[in-house]
Amino acid sequence: MRKFKLFLLLLLLLASCATVPKMEKPIKKYKDFDKPFEEVWRSTIEGLTRSGELISFTEKESGLIVVEKELSGDEVPKFTMGPALVVWHRASVRGSIFVKPTSESSTRVFVNVKIKGLGTPLFGSYPMEFALTSNGRIEKEYLELIEGMVLASRKFKALQKRHAEAQKKSPEERNILGIKVKALTDDVAAVLGLDRSAGVLVVAVIKGSPAETVDIQKGDVILELEGEKVTSPAVFKELVRKNVDKEMLVLKIMRRGEVLTIGLPLH
Incomplete structure (x- = not known):
């Protein structure tokens, strides 16, 4: 039995020596x-x-x-x-x-x-x-x-730096999306077939802003931001503030009766 073990060990040694080691990049x-x-x-x-x-x-x-x-x-x-x-x-x-x-x-x-x-x-x-x-x-x-x-x-x-700089700016300058919105009136909501709290109306798009680059237009109705319903201008601002650190915001809007999904890059 001892001789058999020695013989097996010799075979293993020969096998290990016969194998050419693969050179790996350090x-x-x-x-x-x-x-x-x-x-x-x-x-x-x-x-x-x-x-x-x-x-x-x-x-x-x-x-x-x-x-x-x-x-x-x-x-x-x-x-x-x-x-x-x-x-x-x-x-x-x-x-x-x-x-x-x-x-x-x-x-x-x-x-x-x-x-x-x-x-x-x-x-x-x-x-x-x-x-x-x-x-x-x-x-x-x-x-x-x-x-x-x-x-x-x-x-x-x-x-942190961008946030600190934003705090020094006026409320108008802090509009990082470049969108001005207001609540839907009863008349506008009725024409669109929406509830008054179903979204906010875009009343202006700032020139050169992220919103303009993705073709958000005056008259669009923002229904959702990042999958959450936009029920008022205050809710819209809060959702923007909560998601400001993201690279892109996903908006669901209504334009002339058609619902569109738009990715709006922030950076």
Whole structure:
């Protein structure tokens, strides 16, 4: 029986040596951002926290963030081939993320991952702990997560700036859609075959506004905004305010008895 096991092990070794390893393009383990250190540091912490990563250590002075997690399910390899055929039971990841300023307005983020696995060699009796080499996939996931959070932070700041600028403008200048509306009168509603509270009447479209670019016209009746019924000018303004951060608003309008759906871009 012992000779048979040795013979089988020799066959596995020969098979692993005979297989030509597929050369994979190395994955870059850092990312440069054209943002100052403070913003990237804050976005990195927020992104890791929101994604459920366990942050075990932070040191802002050195720019170090340490995250740790246990791999489970399909994330743990079932076994690995090679000189030591191992059946894996569990694995854990320790990621060291370094946020380093490269200038006053730019920052580089490095990610270094170490993986430990607990497994039993096929021809052994007891589980052993092994250090596994990262193929760069986990580092890439962390960098993509951080990049997404930095971009989201940038967009949020742009929205804050636009909102602050809007508050300085007069009520007429704040009309971001470029539409002036009023309530339907009984006579107009009767002609259109609508209830008075079925929509609002467009009485003017500001030249050069988003509304003009999608051909919203004076005399149109706005029935819905983002799937919600527009029952009065006050409701219309509130729905615009609630959805102002979207890239596009979807309006349902009535024009000369025909119901149309129009996408109105805001940015």
